[in-house]
Amino acid sequence: MNTIIQCAANHKSSIMAAKKLVYPAADRNKGPILSVLQKYIQYGTPQTFLEISSGSGQHVAHFAPHFPHISFYPSEYDPKLLDSIAAYTNEFSNVKHPLKIDITTDFHIWGDGIFKEASIDYIYNANMMHISPYQCSIGLFNNAGKLLKNNGILFTYGPYAIDGKITPESNVNFNKSLKLQDPNWGLRDINDLMELAEKNGIKIVDIIDMPANNKTIIWKKCENPK
Ligand SMILES: C[S@@+](CC[C@H](N)C(=O)[O-])C[C@H]1O[C@@H](n2cnc3c(N)ncnc32)[C@H](O)[C@@H]1O
Numbered sequence: 001m002n003t004i005i006q007c008a009a010n011h012k013s014s015i016m017a018a019k020k021l022v023y024p025a026a027d028r029n030k031g032p033i034l035s036v037l038q039k040y041i042q043y044g045t046p047q048t049f050l051e052i053s054s055g056s057g058q059h060v061a062h063f064a065p066h067f068p069h070i071s072f073y074p075s076e077y078d079p080k081l082l083d084s085i086a087a088y089t090n091e092f093s094n095v096k097h098p099l100k101i102d103i104t105t106d107f108h109i110w111g112d113g114i115f116k117e118a119s120i121d122y123i124y125n126a127n128m129m130h131i132s133p134y135q136c137s138i139g140l141f142n143n144a145g146k147l148l149k150n151n152g153i154l155f156t157y158g159p160y161a162i163d164g165k166i167t168p169e170s171n172v173n174f175n176k177s178l179k180l181q182d183p184n185w186g187l188r189d190i191n192d193l194m195e196l197a198e199k200n201g202i203k204i205v206d207i208i209d210m211p212a213n214n215k216t217i218i219w220k221k222c223e224n225p226k
Contacts (some may be wrong), residue, residue: 004070019087025127033126033157034063036208036216039104040153041067047121050147051075052103052140053128057085066132069124075101075110104141107147114206120147126157129193130175133184138196148221154202156217157210158226161189171213190217 038186047070051060054074064072074085074094082098089095099111103125107115123144129137144154159171166172168186178185194204197219206218 021056021084023056023058026056029157029214030059030062030071032210033059033179033216034066037063037155038066040155040218041070041122043069044133045069046071048073048119049122049124050115050120052101052123052125053077054085054098055081055127057081057088057098058170059126060085060095061088061092064089064095068094070094071096073099075099080113103143104135105139106146107143115147117146118149121149122155123148123152124155129156129188130178130187134188137188137193141193141200141202145202145218145221148202150221150223152221154219154221156219157214159214160189160217164189168213179209205215
C-alpha cells in the first residue's frame with residue numbers, strides 16, 4: 001500500500017516538474033531582484049503582493065518563501081503559462097492560484113472581482129512593458145493607481161530608455177529585435193512612464209541598476225504626491 005502511495009506521489013511530482021517551464025533569464029535575475037524587494041518590503045503585518053505577467057512562475061516561487069507574511073497573487077495573460085505558475089507555487093501556502101489577467105482591462109473584472117480599490121501593498125511587473133503594446137504600460141499604471149494602498153509600491157523590472165536614449169549597444173540591438181517581432185513592442189522611456197504614473201497618483205522613488213543592463217524602478221502611490 002505504501003509503495004502504491006509512494007508511486008502515486010512520485011507520479012504527481014514528475015507531472016508537476018514537467019509543467020514547470022524554465023526561463024534561463026528568470027533563473028539569473030530572480031536573486032538580484034529579490035535583494036531589491038527585501039529592501040522595500042516591510043515585515044510584520046500581513047500584506048498583499050500582486051504579480052502582473054508572472055511568465056513561467058519562477059520569480060514568485062523564488063520570492064514567496066522569503067516573505068511568509070505576504071499573500072502572493074501571481075497572474076498571466078497567456079493561459080498556457082498558468083499551469084507552469086501553479087506547478088512552481090502550489091507547495092507554498094502563501095501563494096494563491098494564478099489568475100488570468102489582461103492588464104489592459106479594468107481590475108474590477110479580474111478573478112471575479114476579488115480585488116478592491118486601494119487594497120494592495122505591492123504590485124510587481126517584470127519584463128512586460130517592452131514585450132507588449134504600449135496599452136499594457138498604460139493599463140499597468142491605471143490599475144496600479146487604483147489598486148495600491150496609499151504608500152503602496154509598484155516594482156517594475158526590465159531595460160528602459162532614458163531621455164529618448166537607449167544604452168548600451170546591446171540594449172539598442174535588443175530594442176531593434178523586439179520591433180522586428182512586433183512594431184508595437186520596444187523599450188519604454190522612463191520619462192513617458194513618469195507621465196503615466198503622475199496621472200495615476202504614482203511617483204518614482206528610485207531607479208536601481210541591475211545586472212545585464214536592466215533596472216528595477218520603485219514607484220509609490222501617494223495620495224498627495226506634491
Ligand atoms: C517576457 S515575458 C516576462 C515573464 C516574467 N515576468 C519574467 O520576467 O520572466 C512577458 C509577459 O508579458 C505578458 N503579457 C503580454 N501581454 C499582456 C497583457 N495584456 N496583460 C498582462 N500580461 C501580458 C506575456 O504573457 C508574457 O508572459
